[in-house]
Amino acid sequence: MPELELPGLSGNNPLGFLAGLGAQAAASEIDASVLMRWSDGPEPHAVLAGIQDPRTVAEAAMSLAEAWLKGPALAPDLDPKLKFEPDGIRQYLKEARTASATGSLAMCLVAENSLDNSGKAKPSDFYFTAGQMKFVAMAREILEGVTQDELIADLTGPWRYASSMPSLMWDVVDDRVYALTSKNPSTEKKQTNPGAEALALLGLSRYPCYRAATGTVSTGCSGSWKRGAFTWPLWDRPATSASVGALLTHASMPEPHGTDSARGLENHARQYGGWGVMRVMQSQIRRSDQGGYGTFGPPRVIWQRD
Numbered sequence: 001m002p003e004l005e006l007p008g009l010s011g012n013n014p015l016g017f018l019a020g021l022g023a024q025a026a027a028s029e030i031d032a033s034v035l036m037r038w039s040d041g042p043e044p045h046a047v048l049a050g051i052q053d054p055r056t057v058a059e060a061a062m063s064l065a066e067a068w069l070k071g072p073a074l075a076p077d078l079d080p081k082l083k084f085e086p087d088g089i090r091q092y093l094k095e096a097r098t099a100s101a102t103g104s105l106a107m108c109l110v111a112e113n114s115l116d117n118s119g120k121a122k123p124s125d126f127y128f129t130a131g132q133m134k135f136v137a138m139a140r141e142i143l144e145g146v147t148q149d150e151l152i153a154d155l156t157g158p159w160r161y162a163s164s165m166p167s168l169m170w171d172v173v174d175d176r177v178y179a180l181t182s183k184n185p186s187t188e189k190k191q192t193n194p195g196a197e198a199l200a201l202l203g204l205s206r207y208p209c210y211r212a213a214t215g216t217v218s219t220g221c222s223g224s225w226k227r228g229a230f231t232w233p234l235w236d237r238p239a240t241s242a243s244v245g246a247l248l249t250h251a252s253m254p255e256p257h258g259t260d261s262a263r264g265l266e267n268h269a270r271q272y273g274g275w276g277v278m279r280v281m282q283s284q285i286r287r288s289d290q291g292g293y294g295t296f297g298p299p300r301v302i303w304q305r306d
Contacts, residue, residue, distance in 0.1 A: 001035070001238075004048045004057070008157025008196070011044040011234045014283055014296045015171040015200050020046030021244065022202030023155065026061040027051050028241040029101070035238035040278060045157075049238045058151035058195075064101075065143040065198060071102025073109070074143070080134035082110055082127075083120040089113070104205040108218070109135075114211035124209045125221035125228055125285060128169035128294030138166040139201055146198040154195030161191040170200055172283065175295040206248055220252045221285065228285040230296065237276030251277055269303055278305045 006023060010016035024036040027048055035049035051057065068074060072095040084092055089112055096103030109124050116122040129135045145165055153160065167174065167190060174190075209218040215225060223229045233251035251268065272280070284297035 001049045002052045004051050004054065005039070006046040006048065006054065006057075006155045006157075008154050008159060009046040009199075010157075011038045011046065011232075011279075012281065012299050013172050014230060014232070014299070015196055016045075017232050017234075017281075018170060018203035019154070019196045019199035020203065021206045021248075022061065022199035022204075023057050024048060024241055024244065025202045025205060026064045026199070027057050029064055030056070030060050032241065035240060036244055037236050037238045037276075038234040038278070040236055044234050044279070047238075054152050054155045055148070057155060058148045061151050061199060061202060062146075062148055064202060065146065067102045068105065068202075069140060069143055071099050072096050073099075073103050073105040074136055074139050076136075076140065078136050080136040081129075082123055082135060084110065085120065086113065086115065089121050101205075105201070107208045108204050108206075109209070111209045111211045111216050114209075114216040116215075122216040124204075124207070124216060125218040125225075125230070126168075126170070126204060126207065128287075130288075130292040130294075133166075133293075135168075138168060141166050142168075142194060142197045142201060146194040150193075151195040151198065154193045154199070159193040159196060161193060163192050163194050164189070165192050165194040165197065167192040168197060168200070169293070169295055171196075172296050172298060175286065175297050206245055219249055223285065226287045226289075226292075229282050230285055231280060231282045231302070233272070233275075233277045234279040234281065235276040236278045239276070247275055247277075251275060251280065272303065273305060279303065 009020040027034040034051055037047050038044040039047055089110055093106055093112055096106030110121040114122045142165060207219045209216050220232055221228055221230050231252055279301055280303040281299050282302045283299045285294060286297055287294045
């Protein structure tokens with residue numbers, strides 16, 4: 001089966017990893033038999049089997065993005081910060097469930113009866129926007145504004161950071177620590193990669209969230225809201241989209257927001273080889289004390305196959 005290397009989508013970067021999932025999600029809308037794996041080596045990247053041309057992936061992503069923009073998950077009349085009342089959450093998810101693939105993102109953004117201290121929807125762990133940043137408006141701008149050429153450029157890399165389009169803050173370069181720079185990095189104009197951002201939005205649909213005693217919990221995430229972590233697997237056996245969904249669930253830490261992560265990792269490590277997992281990565285989720293803006297910290301390998 002022919003394979004398509006996507007060197008722009010690095011498995012070491014949460015944005016690149018999510019974008020890789022998005023690339024398969026888009027390609028699977030054309031052919032459900034498209035397989036995905038990650039290359040080996042210090043800088044693993046996404047590889048799709050059953051497809052040969054990055055232009056095909058880009059065209060599929062453009063088509064899926066257009067469908068999402070017409071669906072309920074990112075409808076233009078929503079509260080742009082997703083701060084729904086309880087009845088609003090139920091209505092939002094009800095509409096999304098009847099919309100097939102175009103509503104799949106909704107289940108990854110909010111969970112029924114999972115509320116913050118003000119009684120409004122507590123969003124997904126991947127919700128890094130705050131203050132004047134409005135998630136729905138930003139997501140729509142990314143999906144509406146991305147071009148096919150930008151998608152191809154970010155699929156094939158290297159990323160150019162040449163656009164002023166919004167960023168959902170999932171790139172590890174967004175974690176700019178003031179104490180390690182000569183000036184306040186927040187005053188710098190941030191440049192982005194719209195193709196990677198758009199693909200990562202599509203990939204986020206693989207990470208549903210749900211209500212737990214500690215608040216909204218997203219698959220793959222653990223810890224507290226202010227100091228959490230995102231853990232993701234890299235596998236080298238080609239897998240269908242359905243298999244990838246199961247792998248993302250089973251390869252995550254077993255008790256999100258639990259305290260005994262070391263034991264959880266030890267238990268899972270016994271299964272990783274059989275699942276085709278070659279490496280497990282983790283980035284800290286950091287949120288600022290002022291405003292709650294989120295970023296991913298530097299990724300680290302927490303398990304690797306011998």
